[in-house]
Amino acid sequence: MSQPIILASGSSIRAKLLQQAAVPHSVETARIDEEMIKSALIAEEAPPRDIADTLAEMKARKISDKHPDALVIGCDQVLDHRGKLLSKPDSQEDAIRQLTQLRGDRHMLLSAAVICEGGKPIWRHVGQVRLRMRDISDSYLNDYVTRNWESIRHAVGCYKLEEEGSRLFTSIEGDYFHVLGMPFLELLNYLALRGDLAT
Numbered sequence: 407m408s409q410p411i412i413l414a415s416g417s418s419i420r421a422k423l424l425q426q427a428a429v430p431h432s433v434e435t436a437r438i439d440e441e442m443i444k445s446a447l448i449a450e451e452a453p454p455r456d457i458a459d460t461l462a463e464m465k466a467r468k469i470s471d472k473h474p475d476a477l478v479i480g481c482d483q484v485l486d487h488r489g490k491l492l493s494k495p496d497s498q499e500d501a502i503r504q505l506t507q508l509r510g511d512r513h514m515l516l517s518a519a520v521i522c523e524g525g526k527p528i529w530r531h532v533g534q535v536r537l538r539m540r541d542i543s544d545s546y547l548n549d550y551v552t553r554n555w556e557s558i559r560h561a562v563g564c565y566k567l568e569e570e571g572s573r574l575f576t577s578i579e580g581d582y583f584h585v586l587g588m589p590f591l592e593l594l595n596y597l598a599l600r601g602d603l604a605t
């Protein structure tokens with residue numbers, strides 16, 4: 407019997423990816439003060455990938471301390487737009503403001519995952535994907551946010567690529583799963599190598 411797997415994330419798409427890949431797991435959201443930690447790391451001029459990695463590890467550790475025998479997966483995703491980190495939108499106005507900044511330009515998503523066992527990290531990966539957003543019109547941008555607000559409010563870039571968000575982009579350089587929010591194939595490869603997943 408392989409070890410139990412716990413996803414320490416409240417992200418519905420991360421749970422859905424595991425569930426659709428028939429990876430048995432439970433979910434236990436790690437409550438940490440992400441904005442406070444992110445602000446402290448930004449003040450120390452930590453690079454975006456280190457911020458995502460650190461937050462992912464903190465979430466995994468918190469749950470792993472409670473369930474030392476399980477494999478606990480912590481994740482975090484950071485949006486880097488010309489060195490400025492964007493967070494999930496607070497309001498529709500915030501989403502419009504963010505998308506106005508991103509349109510007609512490139513940005514990067516950094517998707518980190520860390521696995522902890524016995525409260526210690528045993529695996530980590532940060533995926534990086536570069537996206538180029540179309541120079542969408544004000545009217546489409548406003549309509550897009552109004553139509554999709556209940557969905558995109560939970561996404562760091564104010565878009566969901568697997569939904570209408572695909573219309574926002576002219577190109578994506580990198581792994582689709584890294585956009586959705588986790589280095590999923592890298593994670594599956596690790597679990598398979600350990601013998602935790604049949605292949």
Ligand SMILES: Nc1nc2c(ncn2[C@@H]2O[C@H](COP(=O)(O)OP(=O)(O)OP(=O)(O)O)[C@@H](O)[C@H]2O)c(=O)[nH]1
Binds near residue numbers: 563566571
């Ligand atoms: N479905 C979907 N979600 C996206 C997309 N882009 C970003 N996200 C989500 O944006 C969220 C980024 O915020 P995080 O802080 O990493 O994760 P969270 O949703 O707050 O959940 P925790 O792991 O509990 O912190 C994640 O849930 C990502 O899955 C996308 O294209 N599609």
